[in-house]
Amino acid sequence: MVSIHHILKEFWGYDSFRPLQEDIISHVLEGKDALTLLPTGGGKSLCFQVPALAQEGICIVVSPLIALMKDQVENLKKRGVLAAAIYTGMSRRAIVQTLKNVAYGPYKFLYVSPERLETGLFQEFLPAMNVNLIAIDEAHCISQWGHDFRPAYRRIAALREELPDVPVLALTASATVEVQQDIIEQLQLREAATFRQSFLRPNLSYSVIEAESRLAKIVEILGKVPGTAVVYAKSRRRTVEIADLLRMHGHSAEHYHAGLPGEERARRQQDWIDNKTRIIVCTNAFGMGIDKPDVRIVLHADVPDSLESYYQEAGRAGRDGQRSYAVLLCTPQDIRDLEALHEQRYPSFEEIKTVYGALVNYLQIPSYTGEDQSYAFHYDAFVRNFGLDSFRALYALKALEGEGWFDYNEKSFAPSTVSFQTNKRGLNEFLEGYPDLEPLLTTLLRTYAGVFDVPVFVSELQVAQLMKADVAEVVAGLKRAASFGVIDYTPQNEDPKLIFRRHRVNVDDFRMNTAPYERRREAFRKRVGAMTGYTKTAECRSTYINRYFGEADATACGICDRCITRKKEPMDAAVFEKIRVRVEAALTAGDRSADSLLAALGDVASAQLWTVLDFLVAEGKLRVDGGGALRYG
Numbered sequence: 056m057v058s059i060h061h062i063l064k065e066f067w068g069y070d071s072f073r074p075l076q077e078d079i080i081s082h083v084l085e086g087k088d089a090l091t092l093l094p095t096g097g098g099k100s101l102c103f104q105v106p107a108l109a110q111e112g113i114c115i116v117v118s119p120l121i122a123l124m125k126d127q128v129e130n131l132k133k134r135g136v137l138a139a140a141i142y143t144g145m146s147r148r149a150i151v152q153t154l155k156n157v158a159y160g161p162y163k164f165l166y167v168s169p170e171r172l173e174t175g176l177f178q179e180f181l182p183a184m185n186v187n188l189i190a191i192d193e194a195h196c197i198s199q200w201g202h203d204f205r206p207a208y209r210r211i212a213a214l215r216e217e218l219p220d221v222p223v224l225a226l227t228a229s230a231t232v233e234v235q236q237d238i239i240e241q242l243q244l245r246e247a248a249t250f251r252q253s254f255l256r257p258n259l260s261y262s263v264i265e266a267e268s269r270l271a272k273i274v275e276i277l278g279k280v281p282g283t284a285v286v287y288a289k290s291r292r293r294t295v296e297i298a299d300l301l302r303m304h305g306h307s308a309e310h311y312h313a314g315l316p317g318e319e320r321a322r323r324q325q326d327w328i329d330n331k332t333r334i335i336v337c338t339n340a341f342g343m344g345i346d347k348p349d350v351r352i353v354l355h356a357d358v359p360d361s362l363e364s365y366y367q368e369a370g371r372a373g374r375d376g377q378r379s380y381a382v383l384l385c386t387p388q389d390i391r392d393l394e395a396l397h398e399q400r401y402p403s404f405e406e407i408k409t410v411y412g413a414l415v416n417y418l419q420i421p422s423y424t425g426e427d428q429s430y431a432f433h434y435d436a437f438v439r440n441f442g443l444d445s446f447r448a449l450y451a452l453k454a455l456e457g458e459g460w461f462d463y464n465e466k467s468f469a470p471s472t473v474s475f476q477t478n479k480r481g482l483n484e485f486l487e488g489y490p491d492l493e494p495l496l497t498t499l500l501r502t503y504a505g506v507f508d509v510p511v512f513v514s515e516l517q518v519a520q521l522m523k524a525d526v527a528e529v530v531a532g533l534k535r536a537a538s539f540g541v542i543d544y545t546p547q548n549e550d551p552k553l554i555f556r557r558h559r560v561n562v563d564d565f566r567m568n569t570a571p572y573e574r575r576r577e578a579f580r581k582r583v584g585a586m587t588g589y590t591k592t593a594e595c596r597s598t599y600i601n602r603y604f605g606e607a608d609a610t611a612c613g614i615c616d617r618c619i620t621r622k623k624e625p626m627d628a629a630v631f632e633k634i635r636v637r638v639e640a641a642l643t644a645g646d647r648s649a650d651s652l653l654a655a656l657g658d659v660a661s662a663q664l665w666t667v668l669d670f671l672v673a674e675g676k677l678r679v680d681g682g683g684a685l686r687y688g
Contacts, residue, residue, distance in 0.1 A: 088244040095370035103190035112187030124166040138164035158183035169207035194225035198237035261596035262616040282351030289357040298336040308334040348375035401576040410451035412562035432553040472510040593661035642687035
C-alpha cells in the first residue's frame with residue numbers, strides 16, 4: 056500500500072493533512088465504515104480520494120449534482136488521476152463505453168448519480184469492478200429528516216448489499232444529531248465511527264440586519280466590506296435586479312442562476328474565481344464544489360428555509376482563516392412568510408392527486424405503462440397547460456417523488472461529452488478524406504486528455520476560442536464528425552428529465568402513504584422554526600448554530616453582532632449582580648429557554664441577560680443543552 060502522505064504530496068502538493076483527515080483516511084483503510092461531518096471547505100473529498108489512491112481498485116462516489124461530479128472528475132484528471140462519471144442524460148453508448156473503461160481499465164474513480172445505481176447497465180458491469188471504497192457525498196440527502204431529502208439516495212443500500220465487504224464513507228457538511236443517526240441506519244453502516252469537526256467558525260462574524268430598504272442596504276454593506284463577495288437571492292429575477300444595481304453603483308458584479316446557458320454559467324463562475332468579477336449575485340445553484348478561500352463576505356438578501364442551508368452557504372466565506380462576514384438581511388414580513396411556508400411546501404393529498412393526473416396526461420402515459428421510462432419534462436409548459444399554481448404544483452411533484460413515483464430534478468444540466476470511436480490510424484485515414492475537420496478534431500485531442508478512451512466533458516466555447524471560430528461552427532463540426540461515426544458527441548442538455556419508477560395508475564386508484572409525508576412535513580416545520588429562531592435570538596449567533604447541530608458546550612464567539620453589542624454596552628457591577636441573583640433563582644426553580652427567561656425577568660434587556668448568561672457558562676455554573684434549555688448547577 057502506498058503511503059498516504061506520499062499521495063498527498065504527489066497529487067496535491069500538501070505536506071500535511073487538515074484536522075481529522077488523516078484519522079478518517081486511516082479508519083477507512085482498515086476496512087471500516089464511517090460518517091464524516093466536516094464544514095464547507097473542510098476538505099471532505101480528500102477523505103475518500105487519498106485512501107482510494109492508496110490501494111488497488113476503484114472508488115465509487117455517489118454524488119447528487121452533475122456539475123459537482125464534473126468539477127471533481129476534471130480536477131482529478133488535471134492531477135493525473137483517471138476518473139469518469141455517469142449520470143442521467145448520457146447516451147447509452149457513452150455509458151457503456153464509460154463502464155467498460157472503468158471495469159477493465161486503470162481507472163480509480165467512478166462518479167455516479169444515485170438514480171443510475173439500479174439500472175441494468177450499471178448492475179451488469181458492477182461485478183467486474185474491483186471496488187475498494189464507496190463514498191456517499193452529501194449523505195444528508197438520504198434522510199427524510201434532512202434539509203435536502205433525495206428519495207433516490209435510498210437505493211444506495213442496495214449497492215451496499217451487492218458489495219458487503221467494501222467500506223462505506225458517508226460525508227456531509229451539515230447534519231443534526233437526528234439526521235446523523237438516520238444516515239447510519241439508512242446506509243446500514245456497521246460499527247461506524249463518526250468523525251465530526253466543530254461547526255464553530257472562529258473567523259466568521261455572523262450578523263442579522265432588519266432592513267426595509269434591502270437593495271440600498273446591500274449596496275451600503277458591499278461598499279464597506281472590501282474583497283470577494285457572494286450575494287444569495289431566492290429568485291432568478293432578483294439576482295439580475297441586484298447585480299444591475301451594484302453595477303450602477305460602480306461595483307464589479309455578475310448574476311448567476313440555473314436559467315443561464317451552461318457555457319455562460321461556467322464563464323461567470325470562472326471570472327469570479329479568477330477575481331475578474333468581485334461580486335457574484337446568485338441563487339443556491341451556485342457554490343457546490345467551489346473552493347475559493349478568499350471570500351470576505353457572504354450576504355443573503357433573503358432568508359433561507361433551513362439553518363443547514365444557511366450554514367453551508369455562509370460557510371463559503373473565510374476559508375483562508377481571515378476575518379470574514381456572513382450577513383443575513385430580513386424583515387418581519389420575511390419571517391411571517393417563512394413561518395407559513397410549510398403549508399405551501401406540503402400540499403394536501405387532493406392537490407397531489409390532481410397534479411398526478413395532470414402529469415400523466417401531459418406526458419401522455421397510457422394506463423399501466425411507463426415504469427422505468429424517461430421523459431423530457433418542461434415544467435413551465437406543464438403548469439401553463441393545466442392552469443396550476445406554479446409553486447404548489449412543484450411541491451406536489453416533490454411529494455410524488457418522495458413517494459417513489461418518479462425521479463425528477465429541475466436542475467439537471469448535463470455538459471457536452473465527446474469520445475472518439477476509432478483509433479489513431481483510423482482517424483488519420485478519415486482526415487485524408489475530410490481535411491476540413493482536422494482543425495476541430497486535432498484541437499479536441501490536444502485539449503482533452505483521455506478522449507480516445509472514455510467520453511470526456513467538453514466546452515464548445517473553449518474549443519471555439521482555441522480555434523478562433525464561432526461556437527455554432529464548432530457544434531456543426533462535432534455533429535458532422537459524429538454523423539460519420541468517428542466520434543460520439545452528446546450535446547449539452549438542460550432539459551430536466553423525469554423518470555417514472557412505477558406504472559401509471561388511473562387517477563381514481565391513486566394512493567400514497569401519508570405517514571412518511573407528514574413526518575417530513577413536521578421535520579420541515581422544525582427546520583423553519585430553527586431558522587426563524589436564528590433571526591430572533593438574543594444570544595451569540597455562532598453559539599445558536601453550534602447548539603442546533605448538537606454542540607451543547609458551545610461558547611460565545613465574541614465577533615457576531617450580538618456579542619459585539621454586549622461588548623459595547625458594559626454593565627455596572629451592581630446591576631450585573633442583581634441580574635445574576637435573579638437569573639440563578641429563576642433557573643434553580645427549573646430549566647427554561649433564554650427567551651422564556653427574558654420574558655420572566657421582564658425589565659432586563661436582552662444584552663444584559665446574555666452578558667450574565669455568558670459569565671455563568673464560563674464559570675461552569677450554567678450549560679445550554681442541544682434543545683436550547685438553560686440548565687443551572
